[in-house]
Amino acid sequence: MEFRFEIEGGNFSKAGTASSEVKKILKQLNVDPKIIKRTVVSLYEAEVNVVAHAYEGEMNVEIIPDKVSVTIQDKGPGIPDIDQAMQEGYSTATPKVREMGFGAGMGLPNIKKNSDQLNISSKVNVGTIVEIVNYLK
Amino acid sequence: MEKIHFYHALKVVEEVCIGCTHCMNVCPTSAIRVKNGIANINKNACVDCGECLKACPVNAIFVEQDDFTKIFNYKQRVALLPTVLLGQFPDEIKEEQIYAVIKELGFTHVYEVDETADILTDVTKNYMHKNYQNRPFISSFCPAIVRLIQVKFPALVDHIIHLKPVIDISALFYRKKLMDEGFQREEIGIFYVTPCAAKIAAVKSPVGTEEMLIDGVINMDFIYNKVLLSIKQNKEKAKEVPLKRHLSRRMIGWTLTNGEASQYSGRCLAIDEIHNVIEVLEKLENEVISDVDFLELRACDHSCAGGVLATENRFLAIERLRKRAAYHHKNRPEILKEREIEKYRSYLLDNISIKNIEPRSIVSLDTDMMVAMGKMKKINRIMRVLPGIDCGACGAPRCQALAEDIVQGKAKMTQCVFLQKMLVKEELISPQESFDISEKTWGKERFEKKNIKGK
Ligand SMILES: Nc1ncnc2c1ncn2[C@@H]1O[C@H](COP(=O)(O)OP(=O)(O)O)[C@@H](O)[C@H]1O
Ligand SMILES: [Mg+2]
Numbered sequence: 277m278e279f280r281f282e283i284e285g286g287n288f289s290k291a292g293t294a295s296s297e298v299k300k301i302l303k304q305l306n307v308d309p310k311i312i313k314r315t316v317v318s319l320y321e322a323e324v325n326v327v328a329h330a331y332e333g334e335m336n337v338e339i340i341p342d343k344v345s346v347t348i349q350d351k352g353p354g355i356p357d358i359d360q361a362m363q364e365g366y367s368t369a370t371p372k373v374r375e376m377g378f379g380a381g382m383g384l385p386n387i388k389k390n391s392d393q394l395n396i397s398s399k400v401n402v403g404t405i406v407e408i409v410n411y412l413k
Numbered sequence: 414m415e416k417i418h419f420y421h422a423l424k425v426v427e428e429v430c431i432g433c434t435h436c437m438n439v440c441p442t443s444a445i446r447v448k449n450g451i452a453n454i455n456k457n458a459c460v461d462c463g464e465c466l467k468a469c470p471v472n473a474i475f476v477e478q479d480d481f482t483k484i485f486n487y488k489q490r491v492a493l494l495p496t497v498l499l500g501q502f503p504d505e506i507k508e509e510q511i512y513a514v515i516k517e518l519g520f521t522h523v524y525e526v527d528e529t530a531d532i533l534t535d536v537t538k539n540y541m542h543k544n545y546q547n548r549p550f551i552s553s554f555c556p557a558i559v560r561l562i563q564v565k566f567p568a569l570v571d572h573i574i575h576l577k578p579v580i581d582i583s584a585l586f587y588r589k590k591l592m593d594e595g596f597q598r599e600e601i602g603i604f605y606v607t608p609c610a611a612k613i614a615a616v617k618s619p620v621g622t623e624e625m626l627i628d629g630v631i632n633m634d635f636i637y638n639k640v641l642l643s644i645k646q647n648k649e650k651a652k653e654v655p656l657k658r659h660l661s662r663r664m665i666g667w668t669l670t671n672g673e674a675s676q677y678s679g680r681c682l683a684i685d686e687i688h689n690v691i692e693v694l695e696k697l698e699n700e701v702i703s704d705v706d707f708l709e710l711r712a713c714d715h716s717c718a719g720g721v722l723a724t725e726n727r728f729l730a731i732e733r734l735r736k737r738a739a740y741h742h743k744n745r746p747e748i749l750k751e752r753e754i755e756k757y758r759s760y761l762l763d764n765i766s767i768k769n770i771e772p773r774s775i776v777s778l779d780t781d782m783m784v785a786m787g788k789m790k791k792i793n794r795i796m797r798v799l800p801g802i803d804c805g806a807c808g809a810p811r812c813q814a815l816a817e818d819i820v821q822g823k824a825k826m827t828q829c830v831f832l833q834k835m836l837v838k839e840e841l842i843s844p845q846e847s848f849d850i851s852e853k854t855w856g857k858e859r860f861e862k863k864n865i866k867g868k
Binding site: 299303412 | 567695700701776777778779781783785786789790
């Protein structure tokens with residue numbers, strides 16, 4: 277089963293809508309609450325990263341019996357050094373974004389922690405693709 | 414999953430119900446459907462919040478209470494009063510008069526339920542300290558909220574503080590006290606005067622415990638009427654019952670919004686009204702709200718003052734309760750046996766925990782994930798043909814709900830009036846068949862009464 281959600285860059289008031297929709301679907305599918313939690317936390321962080329750092333993006337969700345695999349793809353500045361971005365506390369967020377409670381540099385590490393597979397690819401000035409896979413059993 | 418039966422205090426009087434869908438549309442757990450022109454409440458989904466009762470234009474929904482004469486099955490008859498009760502009466506009516514009338518009705522003891530709030534507060538502080546990893550903590554105060562979390566937010570059940578609510582602690586306390594005074598357990602009947610339906614459901618089918626701590630429930634509006642009637646008829650003049658004890662200002666505030674949240678340190682939020690609570694629980698589930706220590710969540714607007722069985726306007730009731738609290742605080746009324754409860758502290762502490770609060774999701778489409786997935790695909794397909802305007806004419810609150818009902822075998826596609834029109838036009842069903850379907854949803858009478866061609 278496949279679902280697609282748009283993500284609007286810069287619109288923090290809508291940040292989290294896509295991951296919230298995925299949560300509803302997983303609840304209906306009777307997925308273990310602990311797995312739902314992990315999945316939603318990682319999707320939320322990836323979604324917020326599009327809102328905070330990119331211009332626009334989309335979340336594509338595929339649910340097949342044993343796993344949920346999600347691709348969050350954006351048009352944006354891209355990440356020049358992914359290893360560095362993955363470090364806890366590393367952030368290029370502006371003070372303004374930090375004032376809003378985002379930009380603690382914990383997003384990517386949190387995704388790593390809450391997903392079974394994580395793959396990030398990025399091209400500077402083009403965009404970023406984050407792929408997250410969580411097993412449902 | 415659907416085996417256990419839950420007691421619900423909200424009942425529909427079929428003879429009175431006109432199947433108008435008001436209740437169906439406001440139910441926060443989508444527990445109501447209209448069939449044969451009558452509202453039907455799904456027992457697995459209902460959390461006894463009382464929104465349906467408030468929305469009903471013809472008073473077809475009521476709160477079932479125990480037969481009052483049941484109190485006389487006991488030698489010792491304890492009335493456990495909710496703090497909001499005293500806020501229901503005009504200022505001229507004194508507490509002593511109210512107590513007197515309640516005794517006149519047949520009770521041997523009258524106590525206020527929030528008497529044990531201080532003990533619960535202490536234990537809760539300890540509990541939160543010990544179970545730090547379960548932060549944020551959700552109060553177990555409001556039974557409608559506990560049930561709401563069980564059915565709609567099953568992932569959050571472990572955040573509910575596994576301690577008995579004050580009503581149960583007070584019931585334990587007073588029963589033990591009377592037993593220590595020499596009465597047998599069976600001689601003591603404890604009756605709670607309830608401002609809401611959820612408390613009744615909690616008394617009749619308690620969550621996380623098998624003990625029945627309270628023997629019966631009396632609706633607050635019943636007591637209200639009795640007291641007013643008696644005072645208006647001037648019966649009580651002579652024998653006012655002197656009060657031995659007043660609740661402290663803090664205990665009076667306990668049932669009102671922020672009564673609990675104000676007791677604890679850290680980040681504490683107080684949220685009332687069930688839709689507000691749902692909004693916050695959604696966020697909590699997504700972990701969008703982090704770093705909160707304690708959540709006081711109550712189903713009624715302005716907490717228990719807004720209970721469905723409250724008769725007085727909630728703002729007025731709250732103002733009176735605050736006045737009462739301030740008055741006692743200032744005038745330091747004579748408080749006898751002030752620390753009597755202290756003697757019972759260790760007994761209460763031994764009995765204060767509750768066991769598992771079971772999640773019982775109404776959200777999942779099937780326990781088998783594969784089957785659930787198949788159902789979800791069907792629902793999505795059905796949603797493409799339904800009009801999506803949530804008119805409710807099919808007897809379900811939203812198109813999505815109808816689609817789910819169809820997939821669960823509880824409804825038919827043809828219940829949708831839009832589809833009916835299309836099917837008639839395509840000559841796939843006859844106008845008579847379409848009419849028959851509508852009769853099934855709305856009941857025969859609904860159509861009989863109308864005479865559209867005029868006299
Ligand atoms: N989708 C993205 N597009 C561009 N840069 C990103 C994206 N996601 C993450 N980054 C970069 O990686 C850094 C670390 O991300 P993260 O760990 O989520 O921390 P934060 O978002 O709090 O800054 C960000 O500050 C940003 O520079
Ligand atoms: Mg981030």
